[in-house]
Structure formats: structure tokens, C-alpha cells
Amino acid sequence: MGHLHANTDSLTARVRRIAGQLAAIEKAIEADAPCATVLQQAAAVRGAVNGLMDQLIEEHLREHVARPDLSPEARASGTEELLAVIRRYAK
Incomplete structure (x- = not known):
């Protein structure tokens, strides 16, 4: 996803927050924190990862599927890549 270079700082910051x-x-x-505390933290991580995935999927869609100057082959390839990721993500 070479086009991500435009958002490197934003994406890196998101990943670092998730790592934190x-x-x-x-x-x-x-x-030995209470279970509820750990569960809340895990839920927050899941939400953060979902937000990161949303951003990455959107950028892929815009760059590799919806961009007007793409060839039909490139558009089909971008679509298949996105479908594979969504299938894996949805499991």
C-alpha cells in the first residue's frame, strides 16, 4: 500500500497508541487487576484496531478500486485484494 506514505504519521500514531x-x-x-478492568482495556484495543482497519480499508478502496484512472484490470485486482481482507477480517 505505497499510497499510505501520505498518512504515515497518522497511521504510525494510531499503531503506537494501540501498542500502548x-x-x-x-x-x-x-x-492482577480486576477482570472488568482488563476486559474494558481489551475492548478498547479491539475498538482501536477496528478503527485502524476502517481507515486502511477506506484508503485501499479509494486508491485501488474507486480511483477514476485505474484500468479495469487494476480495479479488479484491488477489488479482489479488498474482498480477501474483508473475508479474513470478518471471521
Whole structure:
């Protein structure tokens, strides 16, 4: 996804926040935090990953499927790539 270079800072910041959330879960588990606390943190990570996936899917769709100057072959390839990811993501 070479087109992501335009949003590298934003995407990297999102990934770092997710990494921080995961580190907080690890610390909570090691500190024997209450189950509800760990569950809330895990739910927050899931939401953050879902938000990252939404952004990546949108950017892929715009760049590799919807861009007006794409050839039919490139559009079909971008569509198949996106479908494969969505199938895997939806499991």
C-alpha cells in the first residue's frame, strides 16, 4: 500500500497508541487487576484496531478500486485484494 506514505504519521500514531493499550493490558494482568478492568482495556484495543482497519480499508478502496484512472484490470485486482481482507477480517 505505497499510497499510505501520505498518512504515515497518522497511521504510525494510531499503531503506537494501540501498542500502548496492549502494554497496559499486559501490566494490568501482571498486577492482577480486576477482570472488568482488563476486559474494558481489551475492548478498547479491539475498538482501536477496528478503527485502524476502517481507515486502511477506506484508503485501499479509494486508491485501488474507486480511483477514476485505474484500468479495469487494476480495479479488479484491488477489488479482489479488498474482498480477501474483508473475508479474513470478518471471521
